[in-house]
Amino acid sequence: MIPIWAQLAYLVAAVCFVLALKGLSSPKTARAGNLLGAVAALAAMIITFIVYELDNLPWILGAIAVGCAVGIPAARRVAMTAMPQLVALFNGVGGGAAGLVAFLELSDAETVFPLAAAVLTVPVGAIAFSGSVVTFLKLQELITTRPVTPPAGPTLLAVSLVAVLVLAGFLYAGDGTSAWLGAVLGAVALIVGVLLVLPVGGADVPIVISLLNAATGIAVAASGYILGNALLLIGGTLVGASGTILTRLMAQAMGRSISSILFGAFKGGSTAGGGTVSDRPVRSAGADDVAIMLGYAQKVIIVPGYGLAVAQAQHTIHELAELLEQRGIEVTYAIHPVAGRMPGHMNVLLAEANVPYEQLLEMDTANGQLRTTDVALVVGANDVVNPAARTSPGSPIYGMPILDVDQSKAVVFLKRSMRPGFAGIENELLYDPRTSLLFGDAKASLTGIVAALKSL
Amino acid sequence: MDSEIALLTVFVLAAFTGYEVVSKVSSTLHTPLMSGANAIHGIILVGAVLVTGHADGGVELAIGLLAVVLATLNLVGGFVVTDRMLEMFRGKKTPPGADAATTSPPATGNGNGNGTGPGGSAGPGHGASAGGAA
Incomplete structure (x- = not known):
């Protein structure tokens, strides 16, 4: 059992996350809010290392060092113009991490709710990961920014979604003990993420990033539930909820609805976006x-x-x-x-x-x-x-x-x-x-x- | 079962809190807010560390370590990139030469998190960021 002081410290960290989000909502306090969040996260990490008796400690610290060595320079050097895709990528890896955590917890989750949460988090994390990677590729213009609709796109998406549900059902019925079933579930969910984001037009990509951000938040919250860790639960839920409303606010600012963004291209309505350039005369000036x-x-x-x-x-x-x-x-x-x-x-x-x-x-x-x-x-x-x-x-x-x-x-x-x-x-x-x-x-x-x- | 219901209660209340906290934000701040929220869910690092700390066998360890690396990227990268974004909002009368000086100290500070305060006040931020952290 975790000592009371540590649980209280986690609670304080969770409150700091709420205040950080609050701070980020106003220009004057935004930077302080972000710093508060960072300090809370650091404190939570230190507490975690002190309180839990962890094996593989050198490995873990090494992995954190690797993450810092890659993440800090990337975040510092990125051009301001390339910021959105980096945020998308950071979001994706977070989702991936949540999916992996849930995957490892599958066999340990015994009671009804945690098992269900684990079974759901694996695909949600995987979708957030692969979807974010596709948004990254689009924003970086490594793939076309136009909506991509594979011929059998809608069918494929429907089939893989059903496959995810069926696999999740089997996994749940088998008490989550089958590791390969979990792996297949994750793999199919990766495909769903790709199919879901490919048809989204370039201008709508930021909204999708925000949506995936909310999805990652929910995956993190579910991981917290599985692990019985209130901080993860609160942090993830906050992001899930605020990400959802932020997605709606963004969509409103652009005059779009979420469903038209996700499924608009499938309806064949994007023909006007053929991108042909006519050769009518224009007035050019020096x-x-x-x-x-x-x-x-x-x-x-x-x-x-x-x-x-x-x-x-x-x-x-x-x-x-x-x-x-x-x-x-x-x-x-x-x-x-x-x-x-x-x-x-x-x-x-x-x-x-x-x-x-x-x-x-x-x-x-x-x-x-x-x-x-x-x-x-x-x-x-x-x-x-x-x-x-x-x-x-x-x-x-x-x-x-x-x-x-x-x-x-x-x-x-x-x-x-x-x-x-x-x-x-x-x-x-x-x-x-x-x-x-x-x-x-x-x-x-x-x-x-x-x-x-x-x-x- | 009691603790599970307690966690469920926390979940529901946190959802309402998250919704209320950002329900009114000017579009100017949408990007930093998304980025900041993104950094917060990087706290999955705690979860990644916990499962890796109890991993048995090479495969579990490898998966756990991968999760730790990914989560660290999310957490640390997310906060640093948000800070850089928000740094831009402050810029009133910063002399051009001071720009380079501003970027490096807070960034090294962010590396170990608790160094952020001193780093921020060393720059031409007039200690505003340090005050905020405290």
């Missing part, structure tokens, strides 16, 4: 032209997107904004909730470039202002300003709230090419007569504009 448009405007709104982040141009755009302000021009940034690759991602990137908070407009405010804007400068964004979301019911992004840059007097796109955005659909706005396009790497284009502006 850096000088853009500088003149901006330099003689009264009000400019910058719409930053993922392309800005990829080009590491957040500092250059800040420089451009300051130059314009010196000329007495009103400059603000319109931030779409999902600009970048994850909700809030763009705010992180611009904060990195010291852009003042007051200049960042949330979507609703920005849409009120765009009507009176002379130039909307869209840097490396596409889907979030695509009017098809308002006007074309067949489009995969229909219904997603967008920034109405088409309402402003002139629009300038800085783009690498005519290639469609992450959702893989064409943007009509590019062919509008009020739109000018400056092709090239966002940073190079912005540097050109800044130079031209200085010599105006």
